[in-house]
Amino acid sequence: MKHDGVSVSTVGPVVHHDERLDALLSITGRMDGYLYRCRNDASYTMLYISDGIFTVSGYRPSDFIHNAVRDYVSAIHPDDLPSVYAAVDAALEARRNWNVDYRIVPRAGEPLWVREIGGGVWDKAGELEFLEGFVVDISDRKVVEDLNAQLVLDLKIANEELSAQKREIEVAKQQSDHSANHDALTDLPNRRAFHNEIRSVVTRCGATGEAAGLLFIDLDRFKEVNDTLGHEAGDALLQRVSSQLRSILRSADFVARLGGDEFAFLFSADTELARQKAVRVAERILERLRIKVPTPNGAIQVGCTVGVAMYPAEAGDSEALIALADRLMYIGKKSGRNRLVTASEMAPQQPSSRPRLRKTA
Known part of the structure; x- marks a missing residue:
C-alpha cells in the first residue's frame, strides 16, 4: 500500500452494484457488517460502502464516499491502524486475502471490534485496481474471546502457582524426610x-x-x-x-x-x-x-x-x-x-x- 495519498490505481465513476458486489452483498446482508470497495491509498478512499456501516458505526455511507465528510481511516482506532496497514500490505504483496481484527470508533459509544476480510482486485494487465471486502461486527464474540483468553491466562497462572506450591511442598517434604533421618550436627544418617x-x-x-x-x-x-x-x-x-x-x-x-x-x-x-x-x-x-x-x-x-x-x-x-x-x-x-x-x-x-x-x- 502507498501511504502518500496517491492511489496505486483509481477507477472511474463509482460503481454501486456489479456482479461481485451483488454476490458479496448477498453474504453480508445476513451479517452485522458492511461491504466496501476502496482505493489503495493512505485514507482508503471509499468508492462504495454498504448501508451496514450505519448500523455498526452510526455514520452514513455517504460520509465516506470519496471522503465526502470523513475518510475511513478516521473511523479506525488509532492504536489499531498500524496493524491494519501491515496486514493489507503483506496480503497485497503476497496476492492473498487479509483477515484482520481492529476497533471502529463509532459516532457515539465505546469502540467496537470488527473483523475485516478483504483482498485486492487486479486487472488483466496485473495492475491493482482497488480493494474490496467486508467487515463484520465481532464485539460480542470478542468479549467471549477475551474472556476465554483471560480464563486461559488465569488458569495458566493458577497452574504455575500450583506447580510452584507443589515444588515447595516436595522440597519441604524432602527436607523434612532428610531431617527425620539425619543427624543435625554431622548430617550423617541417624x-x-x-x-x-x-x-x-x-x-x-x-x-x-x-x-x-x-x-x-x-x-x-x-x-x-x-x-x-x-x-x-x-x-x-x-x-x-x-x-x-x-x-x-x-x-x-x-x-x-x-x-x-x-x-x-x-x-x-x-x-x-x-x-x-x-x-x-x-x-x-x-x-x-x-x-x-x-x-x-x-x-x-x-x-x-x-x-x-x-x-x-x-x-x-x-x-x-x-x-x-x-x-x-x-x-x-x-x-x-x-x-x-x-x-x-x-x-x-x-x-x-x-x-x-x-x-x-
Whole structure:
C-alpha cells in the first residue's frame, strides 16, 4: 500500500452494484457488517460502502464516499491502524486475502471490534485496481474471546502457582524426610535411618547369600574433650570424626551416628571376603580416628573402640547383629579401649564363644 495519498490505481465513476458486489452483498446482508470497495491509498478512499456501516458505526455511507465528510481511516482506532496497514500490505504483496481484527470508533459509544476480510482486485494487465471486502461486527464474540483468553491466562497462572506450591511442598517434604533421618550436627544418617538400613541389608543378604558386617564405634576420651574445652569443641570433634568415616565409605557402605559419640558402619560383601573386609575397615577406622586435641594442659589423644559382628555367621537377624556388635564394643572399652573386638568363629550365644581382642599399636 502507498501511504502518500496517491492511489496505486483509481477507477472511474463509482460503481454501486456489479456482479461481485451483488454476490458479496448477498453474504453480508445476513451479517452485522458492511461491504466496501476502496482505493489503495493512505485514507482508503471509499468508492462504495454498504448501508451496514450505519448500523455498526452510526455514520452514513455517504460520509465516506470519496471522503465526502470523513475518510475511513478516521473511523479506525488509532492504536489499531498500524496493524491494519501491515496486514493489507503483506496480503497485497503476497496476492492473498487479509483477515484482520481492529476497533471502529463509532459516532457515539465505546469502540467496537470488527473483523475485516478483504483482498485486492487486479486487472488483466496485473495492475491493482482497488480493494474490496467486508467487515463484520465481532464485539460480542470478542468479549467471549477475551474472556476465554483471560480464563486461559488465569488458569495458566493458577497452574504455575500450583506447580510452584507443589515444588515447595516436595522440597519441604524432602527436607523434612532428610531431617527425620539425619543427624543435625554431622548430617550423617541417624539411629532411625540406621535401623531401617540394617533391616534392609540383612533381608537382602539373606536372599542373595552375601554376608553383612556391622562395626559399632565408640570414641575414647570424648568426655574429656567436652569437659575440658566445652561442647563446641566436642561438636567440632564429632564433625571431624564424621568426615573421617565418610572418607572410608564405598558407595554401597553405610555409616550413621547413633547418638552421643557412638557411630555404626554397615556393609555387605561376599561371604568369603566379608570378615577380612570387616577387620580391614575397623583397622582403618582405628587409624583415622586417632586424633590429638590440643588443650591448655596438653593434648588429649582421642581414639575409638570398635566392636565387629557378622551376619549370618555370628548373628541370625538384624537385632542379634546389633546386640552382638554393641556387646563386643563394650568388652573392648572395658579391656583398655583403642582396639577392635571380634567374636570367635563360634556363635556368640554359645558358652564356648570368646571375643577376640586386637589392640592397635
